[in-house]
Amino acid sequence: QKEVEQNSGPLSVPEGAIASLNCTYSDRGSQSFFWYRQYSGKSPELIMFIYSNGDKEDGRFTAQLNKASQYVSLLIRDSQPSDSATYLCAVGGSQGNLIFGKGTKLSVKP
Amino acid sequence: DAMVIQNPRYQVTQFGKPVTLSCSQTLNHNVMYWYQQKSSQAPKLLFHYYDKDFNNEADTPDNFQSRRPNTSFCFLDIRSPGLGDAAMYLCATSREYLAGYEQYFGPGTRLTVT
Numbered sequence: 553q554k555e556v557e558q559n560s561g562p563l564s565v566p567e568g569a570i571a572s573l574n575c576t577y578s579d580r581g582s583q584s585f586f587w588y589r590q591y592s593g594k595s596p597e598l599i600m601f602i603y604s605n606g607d608k609e610d611g612r613f614t615a616q617l618n619k620a621s622q623y624v625s626l627l628i629r630d631s632q633p634s635d636s637a638t639y640l641c642a643v644g645g646s647q648g649n650l651i652f653g654k655g656t657k658l659s660v661k662p
Numbered sequence: 663d664a665m666v667i668q669n670p671r672y673q674v675t676q677f678g679k680p681v682t683l684s685c686s687q688t689l690n691h692n693v694m695y696w697y698q699q700k701s702s703q704a705p706k707l708l709f710h711y712y713d714k715d716f717n718n719e720a721d722t723p724d725n726f727q728s729r730r731p732n733t734s735f736c737f738l739d740i741r742s743p744g745l746g747d748a749a750m751y752l753c754a755t756s757r758e759y760l761a762g763y764e765q766y767f768g769p770g771t772r773l774t775v776t
Binding site: 556560583584586588593594595596597598601603640642644645646647648649650652653654655 | 693702703704705707710750752756758759760761762763764765766767768769770772
């Protein structure tokens with residue numbers, strides 16, 4: 553059974569701090585990794601994807617991938633209250649399917 | 663703007679009364695997916711279409727059916743909704759059904775079963 557694990561949280565950080573969200577996956581053959589943000593009652597919104605080991609930066613967001621450790625993370629710099637949401641980690645299967653984690657709830661306190 | 667649209671946004675149906683949810687896309691993507699998401703859970707894939715080819719997940723109940731009459735539209739039919747089918751139903755699209763292609767979600771339909 554291919555699995556994606558995330559700490560459910562809530563993860564609480566003060567405004568302006570760095571939020572660090574983590575995800576581990578079981579399928580060593582996975583090649584694509586995605587982070588979705590989901591506000592309460594809304595649908596998931598794609599915010600980052602990464603395919604290669606290392607870091608990928610987009611504005612305040614940095615995705616980090618370590619395939620040897622089967623670990624992917626999302627860093628949010630200068631966290632804002634509007635970043636408060638559930639962050640879903642999704643791992644690409646061998647074809648086109650995505651395997652989602654249950655998400656980590658982030659709360660950014662003003 | 664290219665997008666994924668779902669209608670209705672909120673649907674209330676009675677136990678056992680058939681219901682149809684719709685999804686349309688202007689992205690011209692080949693693949694359309696239907697997910698079910700319950701509170702605090704991961705989205706669960708029900709099925710997907712690659713063009714007109716239908717692919718059912720092994721654990722999707724027979725109560726759930728889907729139609730894709732053309733590239734732009736896809737429907738989810740729930741033949742006899744039970745209380746356990748109350749959930750958010752998410753439509754998503756991707757350009758190809760291959761590893762590495764991103765999926766884009768519509769706003770979802772919140773289904774309530776009374």
